[in-house]
Amino acid sequence: xxxxxxxxxxxxxxxxxxxxxxxxxxxxxxxxxxxxxxxxxxxxxxxxxxxxxxxxxxxxxxxxx
Amino acid sequence: xxxxxxxxxxxxxxxxxxxxxxxxxxxxxxxxxxxxxxxxxxxxxxxxxxxxxxxxxxxxxxxxxxxxxxxxxxxxxxxxxxxxxxxxxxxxxxxxxxxxxxxxxxxxxxxxxxxxxxxxxxxxxxxxxxxxxxxxxxxxxxxxxxxxxxxx
Numbered sequence: 001x002x003x004x005x006x007x008x009x010x011x012x013x014x015x016x017x018x019x020x021x022x023x024x025x026x027x028x029x030x031x032x033x034x035x036x037x038x039x040x041x042x043x044x045x046x047x048x049x050x051x052x053x054x055x056x057x058x059x060x061x062x063x064x065x
Numbered sequence: 066x067x068x069x070x071x072x073x074x075x076x077x078x079x080x081x082x083x084x085x086x087x088x089x090x091x092x093x094x095x096x097x098x099x100x101x102x103x104x105x106x107x108x109x110x111x112x113x114x115x116x117x118x119x120x121x122x123x124x125x126x127x128x129x130x131x132x133x134x135x136x137x138x139x140x141x142x143x144x145x146x147x148x149x150x151x152x153x154x155x156x157x158x159x160x161x162x163x164x165x166x167x168x169x170x171x172x173x174x175x176x177x178x179x180x181x182x183x184x185x186x187x188x189x190x191x192x193x194x195x196x197x198x199x200x201x202x203x204x205x206x207x208x209x210x211x212x213x214x215x216x217x
Contacts, residue, residue: 024136025136025137025138026136026138026139028138028215029136029137029138029139029215031215032138032214032215037213037214037215038138038141038214040137041137044137
């Protein structure tokens, strides 16, 4: 799974810790999401979409599609 | 810190309550045995069994509260560790179970282990042999999962 988390976070000038606080997860989890080493659950993906005000499919893309 | 309150509360109640029960239970057993109502060993067994069961139930409660507090990635690490580490540990224990259960090799192993000890020692050793490989597997898989995803 690919995602644009790092780009979206940079656009808002947020640190990983700040994004983690918005999402209610740890900074390590944000780092793992950004580097593609961890795929979020559907509830967390929806939360990420809400935080950035964008649809899920504009943030995440299937690298096997 | 506020989100950890349920975990702290469960820990304090479990261990504080457990120690208080053991203290009061010890006094009660001392009084009951000196009055001739119960054999001291039986009283100690009852108090220790209730204490152990309560501490283990409390440990489950602490674990449940803790799982609610940690984030989903941390939960996934523990799920993976429990399944893969616990299963691998059970496979190790399974080898010991097969070798000690039946067949001529059972006598060879028994000779190598030697004699001595009482049946309760074997019960204790069996319980430890069941738990230890699962715990080791759990720890190894958790560390692998965590380091593979959370470094940096």
